[in-house]
Amino acid sequence: MLRFFQNNNILMFLFFPVIAGLIALAAPKEIIDHINPEKQVYLYKQLLLFIQGNSFIVFYKICLAFFLTLNGILFNKFVVTAKINKSNNFFFGFLFLILIGMSSVKTDNLAILIALLVFISALIIIIKTLRKPFAIFDFFNAGMLISISFLFWVNIVFFVPMIFIGLFVIRSQQWREWLTAIIGLFLPLFIFLSFYFFIYSNVDVVYDTVIIFSQKRELPVFTVYQIITVSYIFLISLLSSFKIISRFNTLETDIQDYYKIFFLLFINSLVFFLLKPAILYNILPFSMLALVIPFGLGFINIRRKIFSELLFTIFLGFAVLIIINFSF
DSSP states (O other), X not given: OHHHHTOOOGGGGGHHHHHHHHHHHTSOHHHHHTOOGGGSOHHHHXXXXXXXXXXXXXXXXXXXXHHHHHHHHHHHHHHHHHTOXXXXXXXXXXXXXXXXXXXXXXSOOHHHHHHHHHHHHHHHHHHTTTTOSOXXXXXXXXXXXXXXXXXXXXXXXXXXXXXXXXXXXXXXXXXXXXXXXXXXXXXXXXXXHHHHHHHHSSOHHHHHHHHHHHOOOOOOOOOHHHHHHHHHHHHHHXXXXXXXXXXXXXXXXXXXXXXXXXXXXXXXXXXXXXXXXXXXXXXXXHXXXXXXXXXXXXXXXXXXXXHHHHHHHHHHHHHHHHHHHHHO
């Protein structure tokens, strides 16, 4: 199976919507039925109200498949552009799609997938500022994207530090870039609130957002499949990370900076989890964004292909069991 996903054939591109569609199809009807648009942040609420009706479940699953597909494709484009992997295939995109898909059948993760897509776009903008003499507008755009994603998923606020981590890691300290990043973060929210007040003559949306952000949730309950699968992912990622660290100084400077940012993204996700453990399933896609590269390299770097194929097939088996366990 590993060799199949590492195929360079352009027709492999078609498997992104196929895999995403199968994952979306497995999303439990019971979870979708219990989604309350009134308890969602503004833009996500409008999306849910737009697809509301007799075919809500169908439209929801179409949206879920659509954003799963876009996340996989966009992340794969980043890996190829950054030249993290020598082979220009779709492997990392497929792997990321499967990883985030496993958490998307347990809870309402559509808003998180939208926010994740926007976040990856912002991350790509930040990483592309490497070796740029001026990146004022880049960080302004990255700040704007994060701000817009806040209107889909309010907890994205915990990942705002990644903008400034990017500034600190890959840029010389220019106050103009820091200032424009801050302006980019606040400008879309200011424009949104201005229009909202102009139309409704109130800012109730602020109060509603605070309530959504501060609402209490039950702590997640883990199945045996989940515990084993997450442990498996972390173990392979950890072993692969040790190998990356051992040859870190021999890597190109750009690649070193990429790894630094993804490591700090993982730390950011871990801090987020400690602050709000009840929304672990929502954090997982962002954690997988940080782990997918060392996890994927863990399979690629095994010299004996029979072992790499076996380990990857075991992972796929765990993924299928998790999706089936939640769905049927």
